[in-house]
Amino acid sequence: MLRIEHAYWLIAAFLLYSGWRNLRDGHRWHAAFWIVLGLLFGAGDFILAQSAAGHALPAQIAGIGVIALACLAPRLRRQAHPENRTAEQRLQSAIALGHRLFGPALLIPLVTLLVALFGGYLVIGHFALFAKSQMTLTGLALACVIALLAAARVARTPVLEGVAEGRRLLDAIGWAALLPLLLAALGQVFTRSGVGAAIAEIATDFLPTGNATAALAVFALGMVLFTVIMGNAFAAFPVMMAGIGLPLLIHQHGAHPAILGAMGMLCGYCGTLLTPMAADFNLVPAALLELRNPYGVIKAQAWSAVWIFASTFTMMWLLVFR
């Protein structure tokens, strides 16, 4: 059965390969960074299983590993390796191969789609081909492997050449690849340390909430602000709901719960478009697309976020107190 853990092992193997190649090229800091990360990925299941069984030591060592990554990250210079083919060579290859190049690229979304839609039905006897949890992401990992094999066939190059190219791109992205994981972990630490509860208390103590419209504005802007700080609307939602939404808007002012919940969450999504804390949507794409400004994607979507927020808030205000 294919599980998401297999994808993690694959990532671990790729990271360790990248570390090894960097070691051979004499980039010690890059090598150390990818190897530590690769070990964390490879050992992840063991760490979680041991924690669940009450043994904290592996998780503590992982915590030290995370701190080691933080010490290594500033030493990684974003050195793009020189492309090993000239633009002229790539153009010649593009002309020779034509539309065949699209095939493997489209296989990534296509195979993911097929697994997401039909993966659950692929059962041979009592043996299910895909595990139920995280099936789409497992499908994405499988799609990447299939696409790599197809790409190697189309381009008539060995598969290992592709892994080497992948490592080149990974080095170009550098430490930005790590941010989504770190920020998600930070969100959990914030929740455990009571940061959310403290902010909600300050918000309810100091802001005007007697008037229904004012309370709604505090709720909506609070969703945006809190999402900007935490990088995730899901972290902001329970805090703002428990602080303002439920006691004031629903119980006191009679707001419609479904509308308040759905549109309040969407206000938070507008915050996600604005914050570097949502690194997987905002900073990683900037690195992937080789933008010089790491905040380039945020800049491009900021006004969209403002207008979407304004329209959502207006609709919510018109509908929620019916």
Next chain:
Amino acid sequence: MNYWPLLGVAVIVVGFALRFNAVPVVVVAALVSGLLSGLSVPDLLALLGNSFVSQRMLLLFVLTLPAIGLLERAGLREHAQRWMARLQNLTLARLLVGYLLLRQLLATMGLTGVAGAAQTVRPLLAPMGEAAAQKILPRLDQGDREELRAVAAATDNIGRFFGEDVFIALGAVLLIQGFYTQHGIELSPLAIALWALPTAVAAFIIQSVRIWLYQRRLQRRAASIERDA
């Protein structure tokens, strides 16, 4: 109430504002908040380690890199650009709005992992967009290209965000329903998801208009260059 853990937020704000390397900033913020909330060092290390490894799916995009890297080496981007240049009727705005619609519809069905910055924007949408922009303004400089790629990534994000909320079996709707159930209010997922539709439509219109304005800005620049020449 212990307000000291809020200093972790201050570390983030100051660190990002001064443009320090984000990785240590985030880790220091986590350590500051955790320690000030009274967690012991061993507990804090375990919390950090556990939270980190339980979020491993967020690095899944690196698995796309070998296939994409190999195809780019074989000329994928060059081919996407050449093909785009031949399609006369496919303007930049039509390309991006079409992608936005597709991305939003897929997300509405819960298929958010199908597209994304690594899967579709870098190998396909960005080079096609650059070629489409070149049809308007033949001499794009580096800054123009980067802005175009940023617009493509923004379009991808907006399509995903304001589609996925309409899907009933995905995180957001279930989180809202779960919260209300905990507090004694019973709602069906469909009743919640339905109220995400107005914003989904608004987001589509707003982003489409902004794409169109962006295209018009390029066209105006092209016209003024022509006048000067």
